[in-house]
Amino acid sequence: MDVYSFLIQLLNSVQYGLLLFLVASGLTLIxxxxxxxxxxxxxxxxxxxxxxxxxxxxxxxxFVAIVLxxxxxxxxxxxxxxxxxxHLYKRDHLQQVLLxxxxxxxxxxxxxxxxxxxxxxxxxxxxxxxxxxxxxxxxYPVYRLFMSAVCVVLAALLYVLIRRTRLGMMxxxxxxxxxxxxxxxxNINLVYRLVFALGxxxxxxxxxxxxxxxxxxxxxxxxVLIICFVVVVIGGIGSxxxxxxxxxxxxxxxxxxxxxxxxxxGVTVYVLMAAILLWRPEGLFRRV
Amino acid sequence: xxxxxxxxxxxxxxxxxxPFAGATFYTELVTKVMILAIFAMSLDLLVGYTGLVSFGHAxxxxxxxxxxxxxxxxxxxxxxxxxxxxxxxxAGLAALVVGIFVVRAKxxxxxxxxxxxxxxxxxxxxxxxxxxxxxxxxxxFKPVASIGGFTPFDLASxxxxxxxxxxxxxxxxxxxxxxxxxxxxxxxxxxxSNEHRMRSLGFPVxxxxxxxxxxxxxxxxxxxxxxxxxxxxxxxxxxSWHESGNVLLMLILGGLxxxxxxxxxxxxxxxxxxxxxxxxxxxxxxxGATIILLVMFLPGGLASIGGLFKxxxxxxxxxx
Numbered sequence: 001m002d003v004y005s006f007l008i009q010l011l012n013s014v015q016y017g018l019l020l021f022l023v024a025s026g027l028t029l030i031x032x033x034x035x036x037x038x039x040x041x042x043x044x045x046x047x048x049x050x051x052x053x054x055x056x057x058x059x060x061x062x063f064v065a066i067v068l069x070x071x072x073x074x075x076x077x078x079x080x081x082x083x084x085x086x087h088l089y090k091r092d093h094l095q096q097v098l099l100x101x102x103x104x105x106x107x108x109x110x111x112x113x114x115x116x117x118x119x120x121x122x123x124x125x126x127x128x129x130x131x132x133x134x135x136x137x138x139x140y141p142v143y144r145l146f147m148s149a150v151c152v153v154l155a156a157l158l159y160v161l162i163r164r165t166r167l168g169m170m171x172x173x174x175x176x177x178x179x180x181x182x183x184x185x186x187n188i189n190l191v192y193r194l195v196f197a198l199g200x201x202x203x204x205x206x207x208x209x210x211x212x213x214x215x216x217x218x219x220x221x222x223x224v225l226i227i228c229f230v231v232v233v234i235g236g237i238g239s240x241x242x243x244x245x246x247x248x249x250x251x252x253x254x255x256x257x258x259x260x261x262x263x264x265x266g267v268t269v270y271v272l273m274a275a276i277l278l279w280r281p282e283g284l285f286r287r288v
Numbered sequence: 289x290x291x292x293x294x295x296x297x298x299x300x301x302x303x304x305x306x307p308f309a310g311a312t313f314y315t316e317l318v319t320k321v322m323i324l325a326i327f328a329m330s331l332d333l334l335v336g337y338t339g340l341v342s343f344g345h346a347x348x349x350x351x352x353x354x355x356x357x358x359x360x361x362x363x364x365x366x367x368x369x370x371x372x373x374x375x376x377x378x379a380g381l382a383a384l385v386v387g388i389f390v391v392r393a394k395x396x397x398x399x400x401x402x403x404x405x406x407x408x409x410x411x412x413x414x415x416x417x418x419x420x421x422x423x424x425x426x427x428x429f430k431p432v433a434s435i436g437g438f439t440p441f442d443l444a445s446x447x448x449x450x451x452x453x454x455x456x457x458x459x460x461x462x463x464x465x466x467x468x469x470x471x472x473x474x475x476x477x478x479x480x481s482n483e484h485r486m487r488s489l490g491f492p493v494x495x496x497x498x499x500x501x502x503x504x505x506x507x508x509x510x511x512x513x514x515x516x517x518x519x520x521x522x523x524x525x526x527x528s529w530h531e532s533g534n535v536l537l538m539l540i541l542g543g544l545x546x547x548x549x550x551x552x553x554x555x556x557x558x559x560x561x562x563x564x565x566x567x568x569x570x571x572x573x574x575x576g577a578t579i580i581l582l583v584m585f586l587p588g589g590l591a592s593i594g595g596l597f598k599x600x601x602x603x604x605x606x607x608x
Contacts, residue, residue, distance in 0.1 A: 031396060037396045037399055037400070084580065084584070087584060091583075091587065093341055093395060093396055093399060094335065094341050094536070094540070094544075095540075095583050095587055097341065097343060097399060097533075097536065098533075098536060098537060098540055098579055098582075098583050099579065099580055099583040099584070101533040101536075101537070101576075101579060102575075102576040102577070102578070102579030102580040102582075102583070103576065103580065104576070105572045105573065105575055105576030105579070106572075106573055106576035106577060106580070107576075108572065109570050109572045109573035109576065110573065112570065113570055113573070222529070226403060226404060226407045226529070229400040229401075229403060229404050230400075230404050232400065233393075233397060233400050233401055233404065237396060237397065263416075265415070266408075266411030266412070266414075266415045267408055267411060267412065270404060270405065270407070270408035273401070273404060274389050274405075277389050277390075277392065277393065277401065278389065278392075281392040281393055281397075282397075283397075
């Protein structure tokens with residue numbers, strides 16, 4: 001492998017890792033703060049991708065679709081939290097697993113009724129539809145760089161939100177002691193609703209910006225969900241920082257696994273998880 | 289005799305006489321249900337008695353099934369008495385190895401890690417050629433039950449297969465019941481209700497959990513083997529996480545921690561499935577909605593309906 005193809009793989013793995021981080025951060029926040037295991041989180045990614053597909057063909061612009069889709073996903077998050085998830089906080093994990101499993105079935109089947117089971121492509125917007133030449137033969141698509149840049153900006157915003165704002169303070173407080181926050185007169189239920197909607201929006205957003213690269217297909221939510229579980233397990237449940245590190249690790253392991261040992265490509269990520277579980281059963285970083 | 293025992297005996301008699309009632313279709317359907325019941329009971333050992341919520345139990349079902357697919361000769365029938373233990377052994381071994389990793393994890397971690405490992409097996413069978421890839425393996429012959437030339441029953445007959453599976457289900461039930469009343473089983477239930485106390489009492493909690501995980505895996509492998517035998521093919525979809533989800537659903541439907549709950553749940557699940565499939569091709573929508581309603585309004589499973597009824601009618605006299 002020469003320097004340029006190595007560089008391309010490296011950029012790919014960082015881009016993949018950052019995308020995973022967007023989905024996994026919501027998953028880990030929702031668990032860390034509300035104690036909810038949400039199997040339906042991958043569905044939000046799927047819903048995002050399908051929204052990008054249908055809204056982009058409706059409005060003619062991916063950017064407009066992303067803005068609209070983000071608003072819609074926040075609404076979806078608020079409604080779901082109000083109708084279902086707010087009743088799950090005191091239930092045991094088994095019931096959370098089942099309810100969110102039921103949600104996946106509902107979402108997948110609704111998707112099949114509304115959009116069908118075909119694989120769809122989403123066009124890359126014209127301004128970003130060119131490649132950065134590296135050598136005479138190799139080049140790198142600008143859209144992927146754009147994705148990575150957007151993810152980095154979002155990760156930074158998330159950091160600022162959690163570490164530097166009043167809402168972030170409430171989120172962190174809620175994660176460590178729910179009752180105390182409540183008795184101090186803060187509206188913890190509102191915090192929960194916001195965090196849930198944020199998680200849904202992040203996952204849907206990831207699905208939307210990934211749509212032109214990964215195409216839009218049934219089952220994409222499940223695939224992302226399980227990889228995100230691996231990310232959360234490696235990073236430590238509830239830890240945003242851990243999710244970032246683990247997502248980048250997974251991005252590297254997956255991309256280079258495919259290049260270096262193509263026979264075992266599907267398994268590299270899980271081997272990494274197994275190794276980390278043996279070494280640190282609680283994940284690399286614990287807690288927010 | 290208590291009412292429970294009577295209903296138990298009636299259910300057993302009904303099942304034992306069922307093939308005489310008629311149609312082969314229903315005999316085969318109930319055979320399938322009883323295989324699922326074995327699968328559900330094996331998961332109950334983990335979820336209901338050891339307190340380990342596994343979302344990857346289909347992996348071991350799949351390994352049991354694939355064992356038959358892989359060792360069965362192409363142009364000849366496999367021997368039941370060799371391949372059946374082999375399938376349970378393979379599934380048990382896989383569960384032991386996976387267990388070494390996952391049993392260290394607790395609660396929500398355990399759920400995620402079991403799911404991830406099951407998915408790994410799914411990819412192994414789906415992406416590599418040795419298990420036939422995404423097409424899986426078809427078997428042309430049902431295993432034969434011959435011991436030194438003597439063949440006590442013929443598994444190619446739907447009725448014989450029915451009784452073989454029925455016997456297997458009863459055996460698993462009795463085995464688990466005896467096991468759970470032994471010191472080992474009591475220790476597992478102790479771990480479920482208070483792990484810290486068991487640890488401070490000096491129980492090697494990790495080993496107990498690992499043993500339970502391995503045993504549950506081997507029994508799931510038995511169910512998988514029987515299923516592969518009944519349908520004559522295996523493919524990676526039997527390891528998909530939908531299967532792990534469905535078997536958890538069966539347990540919840542029938543009620544956790546009672547063994548026969550798994551049996552009731554398997555029947556309820558297949559009945560629901562058949563009903564919804566007859567209504568619409570988008571039956572998963574109905575199934576999903578049912579699950580959501582079940583968790584929201586009936587968290588104790590179908591078995592709790594009676595109690596619910598009593599409470600609303602008579603008032604809260606006895607707690608369950």
